Amino acid sequence: MILVKQAGVYVNILNCKLKKYLAEVFKKNNVNLTAEQYLVMDTLWNEGTLTQQEIAFIIQKDKNSVTQFIDNLEKKGLVARSVSKEDRRVNNIVVTKEGMALKDSTKQLAIETMNKALEGIPEKDVLVFVDVLKKVCANI
Amino acid sequence: MILVKQAGVYVNILNCKLKKYLAEVFKKNNVNLTAEQYLVMDTLWNEGTLTQQEIAFIIQKDKNSVTQFIDNLEKKGLVARSVSKEDRRVNNIVVTKEGMALKDSTKQLAIETMNKALEGIPEKDVLVFVDVLKKVCANI
DNA sequence: CTCTTTTTTTGCATCATCCAAATATTATCC
């Protein structure tokens, strides 16, 4: 069916728009994070200290990307690398005080952003939407 | 609801995975196109000759990006810029013979790719999925 | 004819992603 093709196109367009929209909202509120950096911060806020590998697994990005994300977040003082005592190859990524200070307001901004994006869409459709997103992710 | 936040995350992850997957399929079949370049070619295959501005509108990317896409497609010999006779500011983007030669097989690859990604998902859910994608795009 | 608008290009910057090779450390095997 034609829809199949459209799905890929719209995922691409939507991703772009969402990133741009989130960037705008963040900028307006003086939050200096890209979408991917927010993804990392959110993961750390939720899960606590993680290794880079664990972060990569959770957000499904490759290790090189994660290295870069952590580099940038570290420069901003939001996280810190701390060499693991059990295995010195491993970096434990810790959220700093500055990083924790951003937690609530930033999460709120992200939620509001998505709420606005999903405005007017019936909840049952949103449920199906997220379900399909997850299933397709798992398919690939 | 928690799902709202997840939607954004999964759109990001899915977009990445889809692009990567499509790149793999294309590479395996000796099609040398990025996802965005395919988007442009597909638009031109469907609509015929278009100006850069029209392409930008349809695929919802900005003019600078389109300039770059056309640059790269032109280098590959798949499209050509042709200055409009009515308005010499405008480039009409024409698909070349080489570009047309790729049409059917490449479109087929893209459809197969999406079919595989959507494998096992009930058609009614796919319909809702695409519908939500479009609505959210329109919301932002 | 001047001023404004429109279409596209250019240059520059950042960011995301990828690949391959390097580094440092730990685990394993003999």
Add this chain to the structure above:
DNA sequence: GGATAATATTTGGATGATGCAAAAAAAGAG
């Protein structure tokens, strides 16, 4: 114990997408 393999991360180099601002070229309005 020492050579070898495996693991976590970094580095360097590349491409590609996107964004912003300014320039160039042409058209339109007054």
